[in-house]
Amino acid sequence: MTIILRLIAWGLAVAIAFATLGPAEQRPHLNLGQNGEHALAFALLGLAFGLAHSRNRLHTAAFIVAFTGLIEILQFWAPDRHARLEDFAVDALAASLGLAAAAVLDWKIRRSRHSAF
Numbered sequence: 310m311t312i313i314l315r316l317i318a319w320g321l322a323v324a325i326a327f328a329t330l331g332p333a334e335q336r337p338h339l340n341l342g343q344n345g346e347h348a349l350a351f352a353l354l355g356l357a358f359g360l361a362h363s364r365n366r367l368h369t370a371a372f373i374v375a376f377t378g379l380i381e382i383l384q385f386w387a388p389d390r391h392a393r394l395e396d397f398a399v400d401a402l403a404a405s406l407g408l409a410a411a412a413v414l415d416w417k418i419r420r421s422r423h424s425a426f
Contacts, residue, residue: 314361321357322376325350329380330387347396348403351377355407363415366408373404 328350339346355373362369377400384390 311361314357318354318357318361321354325354326380330383330390332389343396344399347399351400351403352407352410355404355409356411357407359408359411360415363411366412370405370408373408374401377401377404 339349341349358369358373359366378397381392381397381400384392
């Protein structure tokens with residue numbers, strides 16, 4: 310199960326990198342507004358990485374926030390893209406919320422397994 314979760318997490322990271330750095334017309338749109346789309350994508354990324362890499366949550370959180378910053382910085386060199394501090398803040402906050410949701414979900418699963426025995 311962990312391998313599947315890790316494949317999903319890394320696949321999502323690649324998809325977000327492509328959508329963020331690739332041609333704007335090939336980026337999916339969900340009619341949530343720019344901040345809404347960013348928040349959804351990075352919350353899912355945080356959730357996926359939080360579930361897939363639950364052993365050291367602090368390292369996972371540091372990696373996700375660094376990945377978020379790197380994606381934003383790389384937009385300086387991507388045509389028709391704009392790096393903005395506001396986008397980084399939304400992305401990092403949403404990813405952190407996804408990581409927190411993964412921690413709560415993991416805690417509830419472990420607690421229910423422990424109480425079953």
